[in-house]
Amino acid sequence: MFYNNAAVLPYWIKEVTKVIHYLGPDNVFVSIVESNSGDNSAELLEDFDRILKTMGVKRRVLTRDTSIERPPSQLMQETAPPRITFLAAVRNLVMEPLVQHGGYTRVVFSNDIFIEAESIVELLDTKGGDYDMACGLDLSFWGLYDQWVLRDRLGRMASTLWPYFLEDTGFRAVMADEPAPVFTCWNGIVAMRADPFLPLALRTGQLSTSPLSRPLAATHPAYPQPQNLTPAATPPVRFRTSAPDECYSSECFLLPYDLRRQFELNNIYVNPRVINGYMWQWYVWFKWVTRHWAVKWWIERVENGNGVHLAKFILGDPGKIWQWDGGECHPVRGSFGFCVSVCSS
Incomplete structure (x- = not known):
């Protein structure tokens, strides 16, 4: 999915091409959607399409x-409902070739990010391949970027500051630079099983x-469903918007x-070694500067997570966070923008 991404596409195309060579052109299918760009994103992707053709890549x-x-642009602010509806539809359009033809066991879904080829391979090899979904870490400005999506393994919100998680298992995993179990994530790029789609x-x-070992929540749009329904017999999953009684959430x-x-x-x-970013300067900062051995030593041994609990970014009023079947809910329902609050809870 690309829109006005001429700044990121040359780098992204170069790195993704490396990954395709590594995996083997016969083993991948590339699906891309670009729309409404005012720059030369379309031309860059058309050039990439020609490269893929010469490589023999299905696409x-x-x-x-x-x-x-x-x-309209005024309805495309970060959490605006029309934006989420649009993005869910475009993501489903990206997935169409897989849904129609199958033939693959893993999906790698990349946003418009700066990322290294080695990081994409690292993502695919998270936990030695023993995962259902693995996400990178999109970092910017203060640290962790997409906190609307990320929840720790207990369903609680994360911190913007390293090591991001306030519960012990995730905290220790990131401190050790190892994959941390989470409830949900996306964070720039994901690898996941193909079968549910x-x-x-x-x-x-x-x-x-x-x-299923537990019934669907009554708030879920697929509720009710037969008691003996199995995951193998469940209809394909799709990107969607929130049902009326669910926490208003990103697709x-x-x-x-x-x-x-x-x-x-x-x-x-979440794999903390899979660093990515939407802006070059912040990508460089978090990918290389903060990973330099001296800076890394300071972060891990001196800062040592100090202040991590003070940097939750809440989309909306922190006093209105509520619990639902998906964990803690950012109080942004119906918003056409967002208010970011820093709290110390």
């Missing part, structure tokens, strides 16, 4: 796409044939939430 590269109407006839046996939060609740795919991790 679908849609540029200047008009099949999904983009809302596929029609039943195209699935490869990745999903359980036992009934990128609801996807891992649905993987948990409908498919019991609970092995979800």
